[in-house]
Amino acid sequence: MGLYRCGQCDKEVELTMSDPIRCPFCGFKILFKTRQKVVKRVKAR
Numbered sequence: 001m002g003l004y005r006c007g008q009c010d011k012e013v014e015l016t017m018s019d020p021i022r023c024p025f026c027g028f029k030i031l032f033k034t035r036q037k038v039v040k041r042v043k044a045r
């Protein structure tokens, strides 16, 4: 699923499809999706 950041302890958590949405470090259940690097491609005309 990707990388998430815990809303409480601010650690990065990597979740897979089978994992529950829960921080493995502190048990907090609110995780924020971390910003992923998006490469913007702009077509130059």
Ligand SMILES: [Zn+2]
Pocket (backbone or CB within 6 Å): 006, 007, 008, 009, 010, 011, 023, 024, 025, 026, 027, 028
């Ligand atoms: Zn946590």
